[in-house]
Amino acid sequence: MILYNIALSGNCHKVRLMLAFLGLDYQTYDLDLGTSEQLSDDFLKLNPFGQAPVIDDQGLVIRDSQAILVYLAKKYGEDRFWSDDPAELANITSWLSTAANELQNGPARLRLHHKMGRPIDLKHATDTTTKLLNIIDRHLADKQWLIVDRLSLADIAMYPYLALAHEGQVDLSPYQNITAWLTRFEALPNYVSMPGINL
Ligand SMILES: N[C@@H](CCC(=O)N[C@@H](CS)C(=O)NCC(=O)O)C(=O)O
Known part of the structure; x- marks a missing residue:
């Protein structure tokens, strides 16, 4: 491959x-x-x-x-990170969609601006980021992973631009459920990092 x-x-x-x-x-x-x-x-x-x-x-x-x-x-993956259950499949897909939309238009855009110098609509990206982080933090309040109790494609799709959020000058410290989830993710067997992720 x-x-x-x-x-x-x-x-x-x-x-x-x-x-x-x-x-x-x-x-x-x-x-x-x-x-x-x-x-x-x-x-x-x-x-x-x-x-x-x-x-x-x-x-x-x-x-x-x-x-x-x-x-x-x-x-x-033998469906290890995916599912055949219709409700769970929809749930995972909703996070894949969030990764392609709000995560991309919020934290990823702020990173594009602050790290790469690209012009963006700063207010829109900041507002999108704040709304998104509050939603994820509340969602993770009683969960280990985005889909209840197992690692899925939802976590993998959402991880990189949240782990890189600081490069977009986003402070994650008020979002303790997100930072705990990032730490859990980074402890997974075979986890690999990339430049910019602070472990
Ligand atoms: N929806 C696409 C977005 C891919 C995308 O935006 N890739 C960027 C890098 S993160 C890229 O190739 N940028 C080069 C360019 O647009 O010229 C995906 O999730 O793969």
Whole structure:
């Protein structure tokens, strides 16, 4: 398997975590953002959106971190991080959707601004972040993991941009249930870190 990767990307980190938890061998192809390789004809054939992560599993090409997590869980995880129960499946998917929406438009955007210097709507990203963190913190008040009592794709999809939130100048210290969840996640067997995550 090949992972088309950007080293500082939280979306790519979701996939690196999943591959590590599953113990799968893979090769990494690091895209050169300096030459806009993500917009090259060759890469646009793999992902017309010009974004990483993308995986190539023996010729099967899949783009989008959430989709890749679902594929890997279903193909290699024996449903360990996924589910066949309709209600649980919907619950996990709601967090995958949150990872692609509020998490991306809140903490990840603030990081893009403060770490990478990209112009953003600061108020919108800050308001989205505050609302999101309050919701997650309340949600985790009586839970070990986002889906009650077991690690699932919900946790893997939500982890990187919460662990990297400080790079967007977000202070997580008022959110003690989130910081306890981050610590639990980082203690998992086969956990891998990435640049910017403070352990
Ligand atoms: N919905 C996509 C978003 C992917 C995405 O935004 N990737 C960023 C890195 S985190 C990227 O490739 N950026 C390069 C660019 O947009 O030029 C996913 O979850 O995989």
